[in-house]
Amino acid sequence: MKYILQTCVLCVCVCGQEVLGYASNRQHQSFLDDIFGDIAISDQAEEYRNQQIEMGELADTMQTLDRDSSLMFRTNKLHFPDDDDLSDFSKYVPLYSGIVTFAHLPQEECFTNTDSTLDIAIVGAPFDSGVSYSPGTRFGPNGVRQGSRRLGYGLTPIRGNSADSKLRHIDPYGEGLRIVDCGDVPMTPFDARISLNQLYRGERAIHKHDTALKSTHYKKTRVITLGGDHTITLMNLRSAFETYGNESLAVVHFDAHIDTWDPEVVGGNVSKYASINHGTFLHYASELGYVSKGHSVHVGTRAPYITLESKHHDKECGFKTITSKDVDILTSRGVGRKIKEIVGDRKVYLTFDLDTFDIGYINSGTLEAGGLTPREVLTILDELEGIDLVGCDIVEVSTPPNSYDGDNTGLLAAQVIDSLLGLMVVTEV
Ligand SMILES: *[C@@H]1O[C@H](CO)[C@@H](O)[C@H](O)[C@H]1NC(C)=O
Numbered sequence: 001m002k003y004i005l006q007t008c009v010l011c012v013c014v015c016g017q018e019v020l021g022y023a024s025n026r027q028h029q030s031f032l033d034d035i036f037g038d039i040a041i042s043d044q045a046e047e048y049r050n051q052q053i054e055m056g057e058l059a060d061t062m063q064t065l066d067r068d069s070s071l072m073f074r075t076n077k078l079h080f081p082d083d084d085d086l087s088d089f090s091k092y093v094p095l096y097s098g099i100v101t102f103a104h105l106p107q108e109e110c111f112t113n114t115d116s117t118l119d120i121a122i123v124g125a126p127f128d129s130g131v132s133y134s135p136g137t138r139f140g141p142n143g144v145r146q147g148s149r150r151l152g153y154g155l156t157p158i159r160g161n162s163a164d165s166k167l168r169h170i171d172p173y174g175e176g177l178r179i180v181d182c183g184d185v186p187m188t189p190f191d192a193r194i195s196l197n198q199l200y201r202g203e204r205a206i207h208k209h210d211t212a213l214k215s216t217h218y219k220k221t222r223v224i225t226l227g228g229d230h231t232i233t234l235m236n237l238r239s240a241f242e243t244y245g246n247e248s249l250a251v252v253h254f255d256a257h258i259d260t261w262d263p264e265v266v267g268g269n270v271s272k273y274a275s276i277n278h279g280t281f282l283h284y285a286s287e288l289g290y291v292s293k294g295h296s297v298h299v300g301t302r303a304p305y306i307t308l309e310s311k312h313h314d315k316e317c318g319f320k321t322i323t324s325k326d327v328d329i330l331t332s333r334g335v336g337r338k339i340k341e342i343v344g345d346r347k348v349y350l351t352f353d354l355d356t357f358d359i360g361y362i363n364s365g366t367l368e369a370g371g372l373t374p375r376e377v378l379t380i381l382d383e384l385e386g387i388d389l390v391g392c393d394i395v396e397v398s399t400p401p402n403s404y405d406g407d408n409t410g411l412l413a414a415q416v417i418d419s420l421l422g423l424m425v426v427t428e429v
């Protein structure tokens, strides 16, 4: 066996061919060497192994393995790049690796550098000082980003509700819009008043950017905010309202709860400071004129009204209601069509509370049974194709370390954002 091997080494030297691929100093060629080449064995290790074999401490695998079984590897020898060549590093990054931004979008400092042009900006609002039930959604922005790692290439067989819908044929990440992840607004956990004001200023700074895509009919950046408890929507709405003309926006509010509660009912009888919270922000949004009355709608509603008066007050705030059970009656597409009818051609702000989903799918700030399935939600959202979506957010995303449901919550939240991104991009291409 040894004799044959050395003959071959000679052959390689004489002919200058690499077909057999043996390194000339290898006395005891093994199956592993054939498969992995230099990666499996260094010169030092080779020498050590040879010594061990000579001393009879180690079996020469050449004696025991059938070399025919490694013929394929010997004749298809792997060629590694030059040791200092790193050109392949930038070509492909595995989806689970790297520093995590939403769907691998480029990260940008959007707050102080307002000269850059952006079409759509993702920003996190890590805040949970306004919750009445489970806290912890300050980890939400990070959770959504973790859940978005498989996203970034958007052409799928289910985007859009029919083969001839425009949505079916687009990849929101690849249509030429400049979409970036701005990171999180630094929101202090110690004083909700300061914290919410920080968010307003952060959103406002992002809204100052001009858009990049020439064909767009939006002059200013549209923002997708990752929450955070639902209180944050008041600040997002305020900045969107001021950016898009100081005219009330059609608010599409996916949520198990109405969130228009009079502060006298939720929080306000504790202190004035406690009045603004995740159950009252829509009362304030309506009072401040951000909500287009009669053209705004709750979707997925099912939690108790708390008081008899709350139902009446909700109407005063300008919302129509599509309950979770209405999805059974109208079908998902029917719900989508009804929402479109309600908002018409008005500018839309869509806020999505993760508790819209049934408790079986997610963890969130205030879980309610009897919610929607992921497919129902994706169908409803895609049916909104063509609406004038100027801003959106996803809130009450309760992910680890606050919850222990694996990755489900983050994955679903990311999937909703992916659909919303589709709705934002489809009108631009
Ligand atoms: C909306 O009103 C604010 C405050 O008065 C003003 O600064 C802003 O320019 C207005 N926005 C638009 C788009 O007109």
Ligand SMILES: *[C@@H]1O[C@H](CO)[C@@H](O)[C@H](O)[C@H]1NC(C)=O
Pocket: 264, 265, 266, 269, 270
């Ligand atoms: C606040 O209002 C709620 C609902 O009406 C009531 O149950 C609660 O007792 C009130 N708390 C205080 C301190 O007034």
Ligand SMILES: [Mn+2]
Pocket: 230, 255, 256, 257, 259, 278, 353, 396
């Ligand atoms: Mn809510």
